[in-house]
Amino acid sequence: EAQVTQNPRYLITVTGKKLTVTCSQNMNHEYMSWYRQDPGLGLRQIYYSMNVEVTDKGDVPEGYKVSRKEKRNFPLILESPSPNQTSLYFCASRKALTGNTEAFFGQGTRLTVV
Amino acid sequence: AQSVTQPDIHITVSEGASLELRCNYSYGATPYLFWYVQSPGQGLQLLLKYFSGDTLVQGIKGFEAEFKRSQSSFNLRKPSVHWSDAAEYFCAVGAQTGANNLFFGTGTRLTVIP
Numbered sequence: 230e231a232q233v234t235q236n237p238r239y240l241i242t243v244t245g246k247k248l249t250v251t252c253s254q255n256m257n258h259e260y261m262s263w264y265r266q267d268p269g270l271g272l273r274q275i276y277y278s279m280n281v282e283v284t285d286k287g288d289v290p291e292g293y294k295v296s297r298k299e300k301r302n303f304p305l306i307l308e309s310p311s312p313n314q315t316s317l318y319f320c321a322s323r324k325a326l327t328g329n330t331e332a333f334f335g336q337g338t339r340l341t342v343v
Numbered sequence: 344a345q346s347v348t349q350p351d352i353h354i355t356v357s358e359g360a361s362l363e364l365r366c367n368y369s370y371g372a373t374p375y376l377f378w379y380v381q382s383p384g385q386g387l388q389l390l391l392k393y394f395s396g397d398t399l400v401q402g403i404k405g406f407e408a409e410f411k412r413s414q415s416s417f418n419l420r421k422p423s424v425h426w427s428d429a430a431e432y433f434c435a436v437g438a439q440t441g442a443n444n445l446f447f448g449t450g451t452r453l454t455v456i457p
Contacts, residue, residue, distance in 0.1 A: 233386070264447075269352070271433065271449035272387075319386060328437030328444045329375040329394045334386035 231256045235320050235335035242310055242342055250305045250338050252320030258333070260323040261303040262287065263295065265316040266337075272319065278303055279326055310342040345370045347436050349448035356424050357456050364419040364451050366434030375437035376417040378408055381450075382430045390432075393417065404428070429455045 233254045242248055254261065262277035264287075274287030278297040292314055294306040303322075307314060317339050321332040346369045356362055368374055375394050379387040391402025398410040408419045417434060431450045438444040 269449060272447040274445075321387075323445075326444070328439050329392075330437075331377060331389050331392060332387075332435075332445060334379075334388070336384075336386045 231333065233320055233322050233333050233335040235318075235338050238336060238338060240338060240340050242340070244311055244342055245309050248307050248310060248340075250307075250318060250320075250340070252303045252305065252335060253301050254303075254320075254322040254333070255301065256322060256324070256333065257300065258322035258324050259300070260326050260330075261297065262321050262323075262332075263293070263303070263305045264319045264321065265289065266319060267316050275305070275318075310340075312342045314340065315342050316340060345374075345436055345438050345446045347434050347446050347448035349432075349434055349451050351451045352449070353452045353454065355454040355456060358426050359423050362419075362421045362424045362428070362453070364432050364434075364453070366417045366419065366448060367415050368417065368434075368436045369415065370436055370438060372439055373412075375439075376408075376410060377435040377437065378402065378406070378417070378419050379433045379435060379447075380404075380430050381433065387433060390419070424453075424455055426455045426457070429453055 236251045263275040264272040273289045276295040278284045320335040323330045348367045377392045378390040381387045393400045393410045431452045433450045434448040436446045
């Protein structure tokens with residue numbers, strides 16, 4: 230089954246404690262991205278990757294890092310989480326970069342930073 | 344710059360009633376248009392998409408949307424709403440160029456009352 234898998238689904242952590250949210254897709258998609266969803270703001274892109282070892286900032290990259298060492302995996306790293314990073318995070322993948330390709334989403338990771 | 348506006352933050356309809364969710368976009372060229380649904384605790388799922396051709400597109404779960412170029416709109420409709428349609432709905436625009444080329448609206452939350 231084609232899918233994007235995120236882990237963990239829920240995470241509560243303390244300010245400053247490094248964490249990683251994993252994302253994996255089994256569709257051999259080139260393009261992967263991370264979004265955060267906040268009430269009233271919709272989905273905002275954090276980082277995206279056009280292929281292995283090619284990543285770039287989205288609209289809200291501050292406080293986040295990513296890596297793309299393998300095509301299927303695109304982890305999101307918070308080196309020093311802060312309470313304003315409390316949010317619902319989604320990983321997504323697309324077959325290609327063209328605007329007419331749909332995005333496939335993971336089930337989300339709800340992060341709380343206290 | 345591209346943008347997507349969903350003017351209704353929250354809509355409540357009775358089960359069995361018809362539904363229309365509004366979406367307006369701003370984009371200089373012909374856009375690629377999508378509607379996604381996010382059920383509680385789930386990721387986003389594609390409902391339907393428009394790339395070209397017939398301006399009335401059919402999607403899953405009995406939804407349809409109509410592209411109106413003159414109004415820069417892509418409204419989502421359903422003739423008879425079911426309780427299971429309660430969710431958040433996102434309109435998105437895909438641009439023809441650019442590396443960061445999928446833009447989401449802020450979402451409309453649908454409540455269905457018996």
